[in-house]
Amino acid sequence: MSAEKPVAETFTITDLAGEFKVTPRTIRFYEDKDLLAPQRNGMNRVYTRRDRARLKLILRGRRLGFSLADLKEMLDLYDLGDGQVEQRRVLLKRARKQLAELEAQRRDINDTIRDLKGVIDHVAESLRAQGINEQAA
Amino acid sequence: MSAEKPVAETFTITDLAGEFKVTPRTIRFYEDKDLLAPQRNGMNRVYTRRDRARLKLILRGRRLGFSLADLKEMLDLYDLGDGQVEQRRVLLKRARKQLAELEAQRRDINDTIRDLKGVIDHVAESLRAQGINEQAA
DNA sequence: ATAATACTTTACGTTTACGTCAACGTCAAC
DNA sequence: GTTGACGTTGACGTAAACGTAAAGTATTAT
Structure with missing residues (x-):
């Protein structure tokens, strides 16, 4: 009977x-590494919206x-x-x-995107030049 | 007697x-994983500019x-x-x-940069509000 | 001839970021 | 009162990406 509203307390x-498509093990691991520090209700962990925001930030960072x-x-x-x-x-210096x-890193990404677009354009063009459709028959 | 010109053969x-601030071990490891395939001069590896470009791309990818x-x-x-x-x-699909x-990923980076700029502005402002210089005395 | 330098292979060690049981606690439902 | 469902704490396993010797080869310098 969990609420389906966008955000709970x-x-x-x-x-x-x-929500974030990770295992509980992962979230506990982050706690073990002091990245999270949820409250407890008895034995059970209770996460606030602030904890949730931190987790979101962690996962975004991991993707980077x-x-x-x-x-x-x-x-x-x-x-x-x-x-x-x-x-x-x-803090300000850091x-x-x-x-x-x-x-x-953003420059690295932009360079990589540019290179990859070059590859795509080149290959797409080479297919068009042969009068071949991009989709398979 | 190695040439000092920007790029050799x-x-x-x-x-x-x-040049790329990695250890030889790292480069050999990439070869072991079939990311590089340099020629040999006897036992010794010989890298072309193409190999060098590949290595550059690999390292850029790793930074990402x-x-x-x-x-x-x-x-x-x-x-x-x-x-x-x-x-x-x-190939084109991939x-x-x-x-x-x-x-x-670029969106993730832009979000992160925006957040971090927010933190910087906030902290810098809080220091200015107290009439404090950013540099230490 | 020998020492130094640069490179090689083989192999085991290490860190990070979790996965995967195993054993237990707790509460609701049957 | 036992069966799930959901949560907990260990503890050990593992894949990735190298690090770190150890021991040998080849060339160059003295």
């Missing part, structure tokens, strides 16, 4: 696992090839926005460094 | 390792988080542009699928 581990250690640092960046002055200065790396 | 394994298995497929895409018609049709994935 809290989530169970299988809720999140189902970042290690869990990297992602822990990035999450700490998001967390420590209300620290002491010196802490925030350090965040800008991280930003530079992401922009470098 | 052929390269040794340590040439490439030096692709597995070596993924990259082998992608390299095959680049290679098979002159195959039979049916082969090229398959290439377009690959392109779609890359564009999805």
